[in-house]
Amino acid sequence: MSEFRVGQRYLSETETELGLGMITQAEGRHLTVMFPATGEVRLYSAQEAPLARYQLQVQQQGKHADGWSFTIQELTESQGIVTYHGLRDDNQESVVVPETQLSHQVDSNPALTRLLAGQADRLDMYQLRCEASEHLAHHQASEVAGLLGVRTHLLPHQLYIAKTVADRYHPRVLLADEVGLGKTIEAGMIIKRRLTTGRSQRVLIVVPESLMHQWLVELRRRFALNFTLFDDERCEQAEADSENPFLTEQHIIISSRFMHESRWSQALLEAEFDLLIIDEAHHLQPSAPEFSAVKNLCEAVPGLLLLTATPEQEGAEGHFQRLQLLDPDRFSNFASFQKEQAHYKELAEQAESVTDPAELDDLLDKHGTGRVMFRNRRADIGGFPSRHFHPVELDEFEADEDMPWWMEDPRIDWLLDHIKQNRSEKALLICKTAEQVLDLSEALRVLAGVQAATFHEGMTLTERDRSAAFFASEEDGSPILLCSEIGSEGRNFQFVHQLILFDLPTNPDLLEQRIGRLDRIGQQQDIDIYLPYSKGSTEAILLPWYEQGMNAFTQCNAIGRKLYDAFAAEIEQAIAEQQPLSTELLEQTKELHKTWLEHNREGQDKLQALNACRPETAEKIIEQIHRDSDTDTLADFMIAFCDRFGINNEVLDEERWFIRPGEHMRIGSLPGLPDDGITVTFDRITALNFEDTDFLSWDHPMVQAALELLTADDFGSTCVAELKNPAIPAGSWFLELDFASIVPAPKAAALQEFCPLKSLRLLFNGQGQELSAKVSRELLDQQASFIDKKTARQVLRQLREPAQKLIHSGQQQARDWQHSQLEQVKQNALNALQHEQNRLLELQKKNPSVRTSEIEAIDWREKQITSALERPQLSLQAVRILVNNH
Known part of the structure; x- marks a missing residue:
């Protein structure tokens, strides 16, 4: 039957768990199908609807909406609607049942229908179907489904957070691991597991505009998740298909400004997302007028993940107000919150004495930020390279207003000499503004013919991505990447080990963000940090405060912002007057740093460490992933699937295959398989070593599609x-x-x-x-x-x-x-x-x-x-x- 009619019954080919559906609207190019078994409604394109017509045959058993069953003796059809004539099974009474009156809870027996029609498949296809049924059952029962195919090293702290948060009913948490520990990876794992298990369906990711493409690529490459970037142009196009553009896709990435732009904020509120992720959450300013729109969106979505490595970058009260976004009832009074923090040491001592995991859960859940904040520290995880700081003091200079500043600044000569002496090493330079980036680029071009890669807010997303790729290229790439402050967040450059600070921010958390672009998981070498500065400059004033007061260049500095808040007035005055900081202030900074650091270590740090990662639990998760991955069985199954369905596969080496659609492929398409083919592996280490190779696991869309095809279709x-x-x-x-x-x-x-x-x-x-x-x-x-x-x-x-x-x-x-x-x-x-x-x-x-x-x-x-x-x-x-x- 080629024409869709209202009242006809269909099964979804891709979501058989929805039960039996009924067409409720069939107008123009679109169909509306209601699935009463689950209470869900789907909108399909009439030309590409993944629907299978449900039609019973003579001698089959049907079920009426009122619950009684009947055996079919005859079928008739009128205006596209089938009517069944038969006998009730309970009293043998003759009945006439239009298909519109069929129960949506009916037995689905395609095998019987095909058997009666005399259709049979090859023995090997039958055997493959039976295997698929076993594999699908095993995957559904797995306690780590969604975590099997993450294209990362299996790190305990990341996996513990991912499973703990993903398994909550309405997770609302702050992911606040120190810089470089993989918050984006943790968020991706949480998303993947929740989508795999069905706990979430509609996901919205909000990131600074400069990071939109990076998130898109990371989600696809590491988790085989396909998201759609929504900018103004994409939203305007989507409005042609829906009054609310955000209802046209399930998984969306937007820039941070969309949350409070009046043009889109209301549509976001009404789009009914069930999971919201906000990256670089320290940029959420509670004092800003647009914060109310952000708050409304956070309240409208049941699941919320806030990501920041520096939760107190904007001060303790700002941190508290962002916690309020997660749970306004728990965090209702800042004074009470501070008072509670004062007793963290006693609570930590109590927690350390608890040996029963369930009792520890209860204790941490009852106090502090245990349920809403996860923060791992480098000191607890270990394995990071050393940082080496190289301050370079240069002569003072006076700028000539008639000449570009870079013509006389001694830092330029030092920079040129550094590039010359380190030809085989790439360097990342971060400075405050885009104007400085452009001037430095001009200086390197004019004075030395160096084509520097640049990265700043004045560039489009595509231009930034191209520039980052130009810098990363080993063959003909730039020896240096010049970044404005936006390069200090989100972007990862762990393939570089030289960082040049062209200036110093007054905010210690921002300094830590800069260093964290290189000093992060995956860095294989020690980090060399260079600071060229002139006598009498702002950098000369701040340097002893950072270096002597808190040792901020060679170790992670979790309390830097708190120290700045304590001495902000004196620091700002010294900079304004271009006077060095007093020896007394440096000593006070050093003492406070020591005192507060010790206080945190004995209290807050211990509590957060106990909550952020339970090593024994994490190791069990990793062991379960290894067991359930069963890569040999997976490889055998998928190679057999390719052979049976006409997908060409060529062995490249022991761990890699090249697969592509064959001329006689038995299905129209397979998710993730392009017409020109792809290289795949079932081995995690191989996937990490070969960027151009897809990592297939039981979680991968291609594998899931193969299992679905063999268990839900007739094959x-x-x-x-x-x-x-x-x-x-x-x-x-x-x-x-x-x-x-x-x-x-x-x-x-x-x-x-x-x-x-x-x-x-x-x-x-x-x-x-x-x-x-x-x-x-x-x-x-x-x-x-x-x-x-x-x-x-x-x-x-x-x-x-x-x-x-x-x-x-x-x-x-x-x-x-x-x-x-x-x-x-x-x-x-x-x-x-x-x-x-x-x-x-x-x-x-x-x-x-x-x-x-x-x-x-x-x-x-x-x-x-x-x-x-x-x-x-x-x-x-x-x-x-x-x-x-x-």
Whole structure:
């Protein structure tokens, strides 16, 4: 039936868990399909709708919306709507049931339909389908699904945070690891796991404009996640398809300014995202007039991740107000927050004495920022290179107003000499403004013919990306990248180990951000930091304060901003008067730095370390990832899949394959497989060593599509094979059935965590005896062989009626099995959810950081799962007939 009509019933080819859908609108180029089983509605393009027409056949069983079943005797059709004529199963009364009255909770038996139609697949396709069913069930049951395919080294602190946060019902946290520890990686892991498990569907990422492309590339390269960049032009185009442009995509990246621009802020509020990520969150200014729009958006989205390596960069009160975005009830009074911080040392001592992990969870959850803030420190993780500071004092100079400043500045001569002496080494130079970057670029070009790469806010995103690539190129790239202050955030240059500071910021956190562009995970060499400065300059004033007062160049400086707040007036005055800082101020800085550092180490740092990473738990996560990755099995499965579906694959070396669509590919496309092909690997280390190689895991969209194709489509669902067993009479036949228990539920309920795909195998001989406990599938596979299509059709025609009777008998056994399975699932789910709900209720009595919405989310999930388990579907997924011909 080529024309879509209102009332017709369809199954989603890509989301079979939605149940049976009904077309509610069919106008022009678009279709609206409602899926009552899950309460969801989908809008499709009529030309490309991934829908399969649901039409029962004679002798099949149907189910009415009122719950009773009937057996079909005849079909009629009028204006595109099919009407079924048959007998009710309970009283044999004649009934007439239009397809519009079918229950959305019906058994889906494509294998039976194909069997009755005389259609059969090759033996190897049937076997691959059975393998896929096992693999999909295993993946759904995995406690680390979504973390298997991360293209990174498996670092304990990152994985602990990722799983802990991703598994919360409505995560609202501040990811505040020190610079270079991988907050973006942690956020990507959280997103990937939540999308994989269904806990989140609509994700919005907000980043500084300069980082939009970097996030887009990192999400694709490291996590196989496809996001869409929305700028003004893209939003305007999307408005042609929807009143709200942000409803046209599920996964979106925008620049920070979109949150408070009146043109787009209201549309963002109404777009119903369920997870919001804000990078460089220290830029959120509570005192700014546009902050109210940011606050409204944060309140509208149930899941919120704020990312910043320097949470107190704008002061302690600013940090507190950003915590309020996460939980305004918990963080309602700044004075109380400060008072609580004063007792962190006693709390840390108490926490260190706790040996039971559950008791430690309770203690940390009840106090401080335990539930909302994760901060790992380099000192706790270890393994970072050393920093070496090289201050270079130069002569004073007076600028000539008639000449460019760089013609006389001694720093230019030093810079030229440094580039000349370090021809084989690249250097990153950071200064305050874009104007300085342009002047320095001109100076290097005019004075030495050096073509410097530049990076500043006056460039477009594309220009910045090209410039960064020009700098990174080993063959003909620039020896130096000149960055304005925007280069001190987000961009990663760990392939460089020389940093040149052309000036010093007054904010210590900003200095740490600059150094962190090089000193981060992945850096293989010690960091050399150069500061050329002139006598009497602002840098000459600030240098002793940074170096002597807090040793800020050679170690991470977590309390720098707090020190600046203590001496800001004196520092600003000294700079204004161009006078050196007093020896007394330097000593006071040094003493306060020592005192506060010790205070933090004994209190806040210990508490945050206990919360940010539990090494034993993290190691268990890593072990689980290694077990569930099962790369050898995955490689065998995917290579077999390529062979069966006409995808060309060529072995490049022991760990890499090149795959591309073949001329006779059996499917139109596969997610992630371009027409010109790609290089793939199943090995994580190989993927890290070869940037141009895709890392395939059980999480990868291409693998998931292969599993979905083989378990939800008809491929391999029916098979006729030949046995050659001399111990069995010739002509003996067997019927192998695979039933699947399917429970449609909203994705957000994450039902698969309690109820992964489950299947029942039954094996009957021609006399109706059930033999599955005595004869394994593996044993049959060893004896089975291919049979040609013509012979297969003859066998199906001959055995159609007795096979149908056995299938009917098997269905009752399968229903009994399903009922038993789901009763246990229901009990396990209720026990787990009620335990978690009770835990949070108990915590809430002592700590308001446990939000009521978290508890309500558990209650919602419990109701959805309970309701779904009352409406299960039983699907005959695969049928194999084996005939002995010995």
